[in-house]
Amino acid sequence: MPHYEVKHRSLLTLLLVLPSLIVLGTRLLLGTSLPAITATHWSGSAYPDGFTDTRVFVTVCISLAIGGAVLGFISFSLSHKPVLHSLLLFVGGLAAWTSAGLFVSCAVPSALAGDPTQALLSGGFTVLSIVASLVGLLPVWIAGVYQQHAKESQTKRRQRVAQAQGRDTSVPVANTATTSSAQGFNQTASASWWFWLLGLFPLAMGIVMLTVLKGDDESETLIMLISGPLFVLILTPLILGLCKIRVRITEDQVRVSSAIFAFPLRTISVNQIKEVRSEEILPMEWSGWGWRFFPGGSAVVLRRSEGLSFDLEDGKRFAVTIPDSQRAAAILHSKMNRV
Structure with a gap:
């Protein structure tokens, strides 16, 4: 054990x-x-x-x-x-x-x-x-114990998948594809319907605080007047902005951002990448859904689907769910070989 x-x-x-x-x-x-x-x-x-x-x-x-x-x-x-x-x-x-x-x-x-x-x-x-x-x-x-356990589970799952496919686990899947490093990558991924509803929840709460609820005294009313705009102006864009993300690969970096409000989530330079893989991203192996942070890494996980898994030079990890991830991994491997 x-x-x-x-x-x-x-x-x-x-x-x-x-x-x-x-x-x-x-x-x-x-x-x-x-x-x-x-x-x-x-x-x-x-x-x-x-x-x-x-x-x-x-x-x-x-x-x-x-x-x-x-x-x-x-x-x-x-x-x-x-x-x-x-x-x-x-x-x-x-x-x-x-x-x-x-x-x-x-x-x-x-x-x-x-x-x-x-x-x-x-x-x-x-x-x-x-x-x-x-x-x-x-x-x-x-x-960090759960994160270590999740990482080990990911490794074992990759080994089982590779063994079932008759592949050598030391060779990343993306290496089998030939893709020009000059080719760009620009894809979006959307969350499940319930995540969209979650993003609309703070908007509804803020509107209720501002228009419906009335405090019994001035201090309670003041709290609602402050909390309402905070829910509407901060929490709503933050959560709703994660419902659809964009992954863009440029000449020297990978950029993950909100596809709705365009605020950045993560930017990784090619020379920071130790290894990148295309694999199935399981939310519970990356601490859940959404923009996640944990000791030793972070992730942007919208649903259980394919995506990119990164091992970085500083020992940290990162994952993002995105369609056509094999092509993205191939492009990154091509760029990494040029560095």
Whole structure:
């Protein structure tokens, strides 16, 4: 059974321990200003409608933070089981950071108000709790075990395909084609229908925030007036722009960009390419759908289809789904032989 290296152990340790320190540190800083009852739930109003005994709330939050850290540390010894390792690290990191964000966003407003029934949940605390949960996803991303496992799975799959076709695995498929390096390549690829719907979702949310929802107070209204344009002007072009991409090969580089809004996604010079292959791109082997980043590489994956897989000179990887990928790989191999 292969053993995968857990990368950045020092940073991972810090990320797993920090939530417990945040909960304990916040509790100590608040001291006697934290009332016996803590506001823990708000629904449609700036004022709370749910409360928890402070001692119980502190105990639950610190237990989740410590328990999450323990799960994360246990995952370090299970790197030879990448799925179980990733699951434990994901659950541990998410539990630890979510509990820390929840504690700060509930305890601090309660302490500032003195009377927990008057604790105001501002937009800043809401954003803080969301950001804390997102930070909880970083450990499994930073560890890099799943990425190593995916790379090994890709290699084994290529070997099985080559063996079934009776090919020598040391010879890339694209080398069997003869293509003039002067020939250009300019292709577009489109995502599945559900990805297009996902791209339209922030547009709809932004319109709803601007035209339908009305806050009960000025602060809530202000949050909606800020969030609405952000959804419309930033998230919509970013997600919708990934629904259709363009891959262009010029004289000395490969350029991947949005075919809708034309913003660049990745540019690779020919002299940066160590190896390039035409192969089937499986989303889950490249961390999912969309514009993906992971330790050791990145990818632009729209669907399960053919595409280009790059091994770069700096040891990183990149993949992009694009039709006619064999011809693209042949063109790149021709250019690489000239460098």
